[in-house]
Amino acid sequence: MSWLGPEEWQAVALSLKVASWATLLSLPFAIWVAHLLARRDFPGKQVVNGLVHLPLILPPVVTGYLLLLTFGGTAHLGALLTNLGLPLAFRWTGAALAAAIMGFPLMVRAIRLSIEAVDTHLEAAAATLGASRLQVFATVTLPLALPGIIAGAILGFAKAMGEFGATITFVANIPGETRTLPSAIYSFLQVPGGETAAVRLVVISIIIAMGALIASELLARRVSKRMEGA
Template sequence: MSDWLPPEAWTALLLSLRVSLVATIASLPLGILVAYALARWRFPGHGALNGLVHLPLILPPVVTGYLLLLAFGRQGWIGAALWDWFGFTFAFRWTGAALAAAVMAFPLMVRAIRLAIEAVDPKLEEAASTLGASRSVVFLTVTLPLILPGIIAGAVLAFAKAMGEFGATITFVANIPGETQTLPTAIYSFLQVPDGDAAALRLVLIAVAVAMLALAVSEWLSRRVAHRIAGR
């Protein structure tokens, strides 16, 4: 296998899968909460929250990465406290790559889940409430099963976006082989050296294959969940 791809390329691929999975799983609970708040609640600052969630889609990724560095770098607003209190830092670590990927993928996740929540008839939730169920029980027994296809779609979109994240990652955690070098930054590195085109092309093919596999799994899971909800 090392003849087809150099060892550092396999390392970058495995790190990308790790970063993408951690970014998706870690941000999913918050994504569901924010999507539900935007879809069902009306409160002061609703528009500001909606704008903040979608800000990474509007800003250049390099700007987002720089803001993450200002906030979570060792001397940053949050990063300094994390380092002083826990001896932990995101900057120039694979965990920072996961944080950057999660931030960039978060708007896509929230959007997919929010659309699924808005498609649920509020009368179903109101009917459960009139029977004495609390909000949390209504969400867990009525809303959550109905929006599972949307959650799956949002998670897959976030995973795919995290796999392809480049600008914010390289700005926030650099391109350190074996530590922060993910699939996109590895492709970039191979393109900068002589005779690196072949390895870069192979990594591109792997990236396409992973994305297609993720979409296929998403479609399969969504159909199974939809059939189960329909009682088939």
């Protein structure tokens, strides 16, 4: 990427950092929620399902504004986190939170479909041999659902890389702190002569997005073949 300028490279590096943290922090919760929705019946299940997928339906700006109301400096929770040394508003950590929330529904959906495809008879057989629910999940469900987990994680990462609306509303567009790839493209398009830099970042965005989708498919297929041959 030597053909990128310092400001452009800074945006790419920050986006990779934000997307990586967003994926790592949200993946365990996505697995738990997906398993809950796939294998449990409980009152309010449809409400939980709706809340999980709400970021896909709401305008991203609305999600960002809700995050600002919840975690902003004047909000009780935001002030508490700031006092604990974990500020979110107008920081890259807030960008990671916004990206994680926007990518969460995609992760949950992919993982849920994978878990639902696991044969429940295998889980029941493990339970009859004395395995606890946690052991059944760890030794049967999780390995068999691994292709979907990998796909969900990579899709969540790709979504986090491209998140714009919620991020710019919650953490603004601060160079070196919250200016991710989409924000940088937007900024370059607002100034005369910035189209060339914007085009370069658009190309990088396409390469990363396509790479993530291809990697997701290849990894899922490789895991599936290994499991079939085991």
